[in-house]
Amino acid sequence: MELLELCKYDPGRGLDYYAAGLAGVLRGARRGAASTHAYTKEVRKALETLVFNVWNDPWEFIDAIAEANIPRDLQKTECRKCFAELLKALLRKFREKADSLPAGARIRLMNMIVSAIAEMARYSLPPAGDKIFELCFLNNKNLGGEKP
Amino acid sequence: MNPTQRIKMAYTLLPPPLSSTPAKYWTSISLWLHSYIVGSTFQELVDALAGPGDIEAPEPDEAFLIGFLHDLGQKMGLMGERSSEKIRSWLIERLEVATGDPRMARSLVKYVYTNPAETRTDITYPVEVWWLLWLADRLQGLENIYDVIPLLSSIRREVKIDLKLLMVNIAIPQPFLRTLISASLYKYLHRQAVESEETMIPLATPYGAAILTTNPDLRVILDWDQDIRPGFDGNGLIPEAVEENLYWNSECCKDPECRERCSGRSKPEDCKRHGYKKRDCEKGVYPGEKGNSYKIALIYYGLRHRPPGDVVLPGKIRSMLQGVELVGVSYVDGGRVQCPICGLKTPVAVPVDFLQTFYRDLTTEQWNRRIYPGSVNVLMQDVRHYGVDPLCLGDVLARSRLENRILVSLALRAPAPFTVLEDIGYIMWRIITIASKRRVTRNPAAIYEFMYNGDDWDSRLNEVIGSGSTTGAKYFYDGFTATVYLGLRGPYRKHIDEWIHDMVMSGLLALWGFYPLAVSESPPDSPHDKLLVYYKGRRPLYDYRPADKGKGAYTPYVAAVMASMGVLAARRANEQLPAFLEVLDYPPEYSPLLLEYSSPRVYSILESLRGRIGGGA
Numbered sequence: 204m205e206l207l208e209l210c211k212y213d214p215g216r217g218l219d220y221y222a223a224g225l226a227g228v229l230r231g232a233r234r235g236a237a238s239t240h241a242y243t244k245e246v247r248k249a250l251e252t253l254v255f256n257v258w259n260d261p262w263e264f265i266d267a268i269a270e271a272n273i274p275r276d277l278q279k280t281e282c283r284k285c286f287a288e289l290l291k292a293l294l295r296k297f298r299e300k301a302d303s304l305p306a307g308a309r310i311r312l313m314n315m316i317v318s319a320i321a322e323m324a325r326y327s328l329p330p331a332g333d334k335i336f337e338l339c340f341l342n343n344k345n346l347g348g349e350k351p
Numbered sequence: 352m353n354p355t356q357r358i359k360m361a362y363t364l365l366p367p368p369l370s371s372t373p374a375k376y377w378t379s380i381s382l383w384l385h386s387y388i389v390g391s392t393f394q395e396l397v398d399a400l401a402g403p404g405d406i407e408a409p410e411p412d413e414a415f416l417i418g419f420l421h422d423l424g425q426k427m428g429l430m431g432e433r434s435s436e437k438i439r440s441w442l443i444e445r446l447e448v449a450t451g452d453p454r455m456a457r458s459l460v461k462y463v464y465t466n467p468a469e470t471r472t473d474i475t476y477p478v479e480v481w482w483l484l485w486l487a488d489r490l491q492g493l494e495n496i497y498d499v500i501p502l503l504s505s506i507r508r509e510v511k512i513d514l515k516l517l518m519v520n521i522a523i524p525q526p527f528l529r530t531l532i533s534a535s536l537y538k539y540l541h542r543q544a545v546e547s548e549e550t551m552i553p554l555a556t557p558y559g560a561a562i563l564t565t566n567p568d569l570r571v572i573l574d575w576d577q578d579i580r581p582g583f584d585g586n587g588l589i590p591e592a593v594e595e596n597l598y599w600n601s602e603c604c605k606d607p608e609c610r611e612r613c614s615g616r617s618k619p620e621d622c623k624r625h626g627y628k629k630r631d632c633e634k635g636v637y638p639g640e641k642g643n644s645y646k647i648a649l650i651y652y653g654l655r656h657r658p659p660g661d662v663v664l665p666g667k668i669r670s671m672l673q674g675v676e677l678v679g680v681s682y683v684d685g686g687r688v689q690c691p692i693c694g695l696k697t698p699v700a701v702p703v704d705f706l707q708t709f710y711r712d713l714t715t716e717q718w719n720r721r722i723y724p725g726s727v728n729v730l731m732q733d734v735r736h737y738g739v740d741p742l743c744l745g746d747v748l749a750r751s752r753l754e755n756r757i758l759v760s761l762a763l764r765a766p767a768p769f770t771v772l773e774d775i776g777y778i779m780w781r782i783i784t785i786a787s788k789r790r791v792t793r794n795p796a797a798i799y800e801f802m803y804n805g806d807d808w809d810s811r812l813n814e815v816i817g818s819g820s821t822t823g824a825k826y827f828y829d830g831f832t833a834t835v836y837l838g839l840r841g842p843y844r845k846h847i848d849e850w851i852h853d854m855v856m857s858g859l860l861a862l863w864g865f866y867p868l869a870v871s872e873s874p875p876d877s878p879h880d881k882l883l884v885y886y887k888g889r890r891p892l893y894d895y896r897p898a899d900k901g902k903g904a905y906t907p908y909v910a911a912v913m914a915s916m917g918v919l920a921a922r923r924a925n926e927q928l929p930a931f932l933e934v935l936d937y938p939p940e941y942s943p944l945l946l947e948y949s950s951p952r953v954y955s956i957l958e959s960l961r962g963r964i965g966g967g968a
Contacts, residue, residue: 219943319948327951330959
């Protein structure tokens with residue numbers, strides 16, 4: 204329950220929060236992957252669909268785009284839900300904020316988000332992402348971890 | 352308490368990146384600077400007016416801290432009710448480190464919540480003390496310094512402390528010569544205060560220096576020979592070796608045989624060595640005389656050699672002096688010659704190229720020209736005679752001491768004591784020096800050391816602030832415009848490297864609470880309110896007012912993005928095009944995301960600090 208609260212859309216949270224959250228989930232799911240692409244292919248796919256295909260009238264598609272881009276190797280149901288919520292929120296916030304930007308700047312910003320998520324997941328997870336990472340992966344009963 | 356201790360205390364309580372939080376909506380000033388100025392002003396007022404025997408008053412350390420703390424609760428408490436206990440324990444911990452005294456820490460922390468600068472009452476000290484704190488705080492909010500008069504009369508009425516305001520301004524268009532005169536003014540006031548035992552607190556404002564004094568008859572008289580000729584350090588404005596050359600050349604000009612010898616196509620060795628130029632010998636202008644520019648330079652600024660002759664200034668200078676008398680000079684109205692730098696008609700002048708004798712790398716951009724457009728030829732087509740007037744010559748001499756071609760300047764929009772400008776110059780100089788030594792633009796790991804991140808902060812702070820020694824320091828302050836000037840760098844081979852260097856340095860300075868900044872070859876003509884004005888162009892990331900209600904809150908992130916440009920550049924070193932500069936193309940609202948992109952580690956440091964004292968992610 205607490206995990207889902209952390210992942211949900213909240214107008215007070217910025218783009219940076221959702222990017223950090225996604226990095227937290229992907230750090231667990233893709234530990235040790237070789238490239239930026241290997242970490243962030245789903246996020247990139249979702250953002251590209253939003254930017255290139257449905258930018259003008261996105262609202263009915265955002266949920267579907269997010270649901271369709273949950274990583275397959277993410278096993279735990281709660282984590283899958285969390286990832287979907289974070290992705291929905293990121294898409295929504297991105298659409299709200301970047302609408303005033305010129306198209307070129309929007310695409311460059313999209314690339315920056317993807318690159319930032321990979322960078323955080325691989326090297327330096329901020330506190331927000333770290334919290335989600337802990338709740339999602341370190342308390343996993345299947346892994347035999349202890350409950351806090 | 353010496354200034355370095357005071358500075359360390361302040362950064363212990365409000366470390367970067369917190370120090371860059373904006374303090375006000377009406378003007379761009381950081382919380383750190385606002386708190387520091389109020390603390391220092393209060394300390395000076397208490398020191399001068401509530402001295403031993405008169406009123407029970409806090410010790411200097413305590414006075415500074417009370418002033419420094421007055422706004423922190425309000426500003427940091429904005430993050431929400433539930434965080435207030437976290438802030439309290441954070442502040443107590445920091446106060447313990449700053450003062451080294453747990454009991455004092457516990458007694459001081461209450462001022463964060465009561466804000467005696469506004470309530471003007473507290474049982475610890477008598478009411479007079481709190482009125483002085485109120486004055487120190489209210490001074491910061493003045494649009495116009497003359498608005499201090501009603502404040503002073505209410506203090507006179509309520510607590511019988513009689514302070515007067517004296518405005519002193521030297522509005523000459525030579526910014527670096529002004530820095531010299533403002534340093535002389537400070538020394539003059541110090542001498543007067545010691546002799547007369549009256550209180551004199553000089554405050555720098557954007558529109559002149561304001562002196563708070565108990566002496567109603569205070570007159571400011573500066574002497575050219577005593578206050579200007581000795582230069583900043585008493586060794587003269589002209590370096591000794593150059594002065595010897597000038598003297599040799601000046602004597603040579605007088606001697607027809609020597610002039611003949613040195614004017615030929617192939618000059619003898621001694622003429623070359625002293626830099627003799629026929630032009631400088633003949634093209635100078637001085638009333639009643641012709642020629643000798645070397646002699647003119649020595650008449651005005653020579654310390655070891657002073658040929659006979661009066662220091663003559665253009666008549667218009669008289670109207671540029673307000674509340675101050677300049678003795679040892681005479682004025683002549685009009686003049687045949689016009690100065691291409693300041694635009695004044697002048698009775699005394701030297702050829703433009705003569706300036707290169709003192710400052711070989713001088714470019715037109717480095718002159719702070721008051722005359723536009725840029726082409727001197729177009730401008731001067733109707734003026735038959737032009738030459739540089741002696742004040743602009745002095746300006747170039749003072750400028751040449753900064754050495755670097757590119758300058759960084761900070762122009763405060765709020766009144767601050769002269770001592771604070773000195774401290775600001777010192778810290779900025781230390782940050783630039785240490786950052787250059789650590790090669791922050793090439794060594795990305797070094798920028799983490801400039802931010803609060805765990806327990807080793809206090810030792811790192813000691814390292815950055817240093818011992819207070821100013822040997823080799825390159826900074827000036829101008830009390831008549833509340834501006835600090837520093838040398839930043841020389842030219843780089845690659846344009847892109849200049850961008851990275853300047854962004855990283857201004858980012859670090861902004862993180863430590865120093866803005867509005869300007870990076871340029873000559874200081875900007877008018878003060879501004881932006882985070883940074885950059886001579887290479889305006890980019891949305893830094894081209895905004897930190898006082899802006901919507902954008903101001905992002906200032907620590909913006910500063911951190913700028914400071915981590917070097918990290919990003921190192922990571923993106925293999926890119927064909929310097930695409931990483933594009934982070935500058937987004938407005939401050941995007942800065943948290945841009946920081947995640949350019950340096951996730953700096954983002955983590957910033958977020959965990961915010962999380963630690965409440966609010967945050």
